[in-house]
Amino acid sequence: MKKSFFLAFLILLGVIGWLASGLIDNYWSDRSTEAAERTASKGNSTAELLPRVRTRLIEAQTVPERIILLGSTEAKRRVRLRAQTAAAVAEVLASRGQIVKRGDLVVRLATDDRPARLRQAAALLRQRQTEYKAASSLSKKNLRSKIALAEAEAQLNAAQASLEQIRVDIERTHIRAPFDGVVDQRMVELGDYVKIGEPVATILDLSTIIVVGDVSEHNVAKITPGVSGTVVLVDKRELTGQITFVARSSNSSTRTFRVELDVPNPGYEIAEGITAKITLAVGETLSHKLSSAVLTLDDDGVIGVKAVDDDGIVEFLPVTLVADTPDGTWLGGLPRTLRVITVGHEFVRVGQKVEAVPEQPSGT
Numbered sequence: 001m002k003k004s005f006f007l008a009f010l011i012l013l014g015v016i017g018w019l020a021s022g023l024i025d026n027y028w029s030d031r032s033t034e035a036a037e038r039t040a041s042k043g044n045s046t047a048e049l050l051p052r053v054r055t056r057l058i059e060a061q062t063v064p065e066r067i068i069l070l071g072s073t074e075a076k077r078r079v080r081l082r083a084q085t086a087a088a089v090a091e092v093l094a095s096r097g098q099i100v101k102r103g104d105l106v107v108r109l110a111t112d113d114r115p116a117r118l119r120q121a122a123a124l125l126r127q128r129q130t131e132y133k134a135a136s137s138l139s140k141k142n143l144r145s146k147i148a149l150a151e152a153e154a155q156l157n158a159a160q161a162s163l164e165q166i167r168v169d170i171e172r173t174h175i176r177a178p179f180d181g182v183v184d185q186r187m188v189e190l191g192d193y194v195k196i197g198e199p200v201a202t203i204l205d206l207s208t209i210i211v212v213g214d215v216s217e218h219n220v221a222k223i224t225p226g227v228s229g230t231v232v233l234v235d236k237r238e239l240t241g242q243i244t245f246v247a248r249s250s251n252s253s254t255r256t257f258r259v260e261l262d263v264p265n266p267g268y269e270i271a272e273g274i275t276a277k278i279t280l281a282v283g284e285t286l287s288h289k290l291s292s293a294v295l296t297l298d299d300d301g302v303i304g305v306k307a308v309d310d311d312g313i314v315e316f317l318p319v320t321l322v323a324d325t326p327d328g329t330w331l332g333g334l335p336r337t338l339r340v341i342t343v344g345h346e347f348v349r350v351g352q353k354v355e356a357v358p359e360q361p362s363g364t
Helices: 002-049 114-140 146-171
Strands: 052-059 061-082 087-092 105-109 174-176 181-186 199-216 228-233 238-246 256-264 275-290 303-308 314-318 320-325 328-332 337-343 355-358
Touching: 052 275, 052 303, 061 181, 061 256, 061 320, 105 181, 105 199, 114 146, 199 238, 199 275, 228 256, 275 320, 275 337
Parallel strands: 052 355
Antiparallel strands: 052 337, 061 199, 061 275, 087 105, 105 174, 181 199, 199 256, 228 238, 228 275, 238 256, 275 328, 303 314, 303 337, 320 328
8 A cells, every 4th residue: 555655656756857847948948048039139239229321432533633723813014114314294195094005105204404405415526526536637647646636535435425315314204115005003293393213104014914823832843834724703704824933932921832824815804903713734633522511520620531441430531622613522632442421420430330321323
């Protein structure tokens, strides 16, 4: 009896153990599944936490390199006419703004007693010529010493010089234009008395206009005389010209170099002092065309773009401006191929890992 009861008890314990082992296996299996799910969920959560940015894969293109300067127009030549003799203004023949030709009379000064002094000098010259002829004839006959002949010759030369001097002084009463141009200023009026060296008028040569700009020390080596360029005036007139001068010393305050571009100006249509935009073609360079919206600044104020490398890390790349056109900005200094951030660059930092989402192909 006891033996049967003991066997039944053992059988019951075996059944209970078998059932318990199944429950334990299911429990640990469920715990393992839950742990795996939590691990996968954590991984998915980490991936979802990476910031997304829109990127575009771009290739560099060969484009003309241009240098753009702001400048202004200047006259080819400017001269301030000054009185070379003292006299009163007897006649004013050119007004401000008048076009004059070379040799045209601008102002005439009073001759006063100059004609009388001219006649006196001419008479003295004739006397000295007669005296010299007589002295020369007597010297040949040994009736006059060589010293007397030399004195007669010296007096003749002095008389000739005096006559030439008064002739030049009379000519200086006629103040003429030294070249074709425009009377920009006139400082005297009829009846004014001018002394030697006083200004009378200013003449501008506008047959060729000079467009002047200042180029930075970084670009001055790229510009040489003979380079062609275009000029757009403030009134939208577009002109073409050629570089004729590049300064070899910089402005001490701005560290820029003066550049001069000659532009033909038939009819004197272009005035001096007009604001102008100068565009110079200085060669070709590899560059990328991008919207200016992708440009940003680093902590040092350097302008550039943000891109994503092959590992998904944000990097900052400095750029140089090659050209600015209505449909985009051409930037230099970048790798030939790069994945630039077009949307979201302002929300990520350099060195940060991001999820790069390529943008759909479209026009640049």
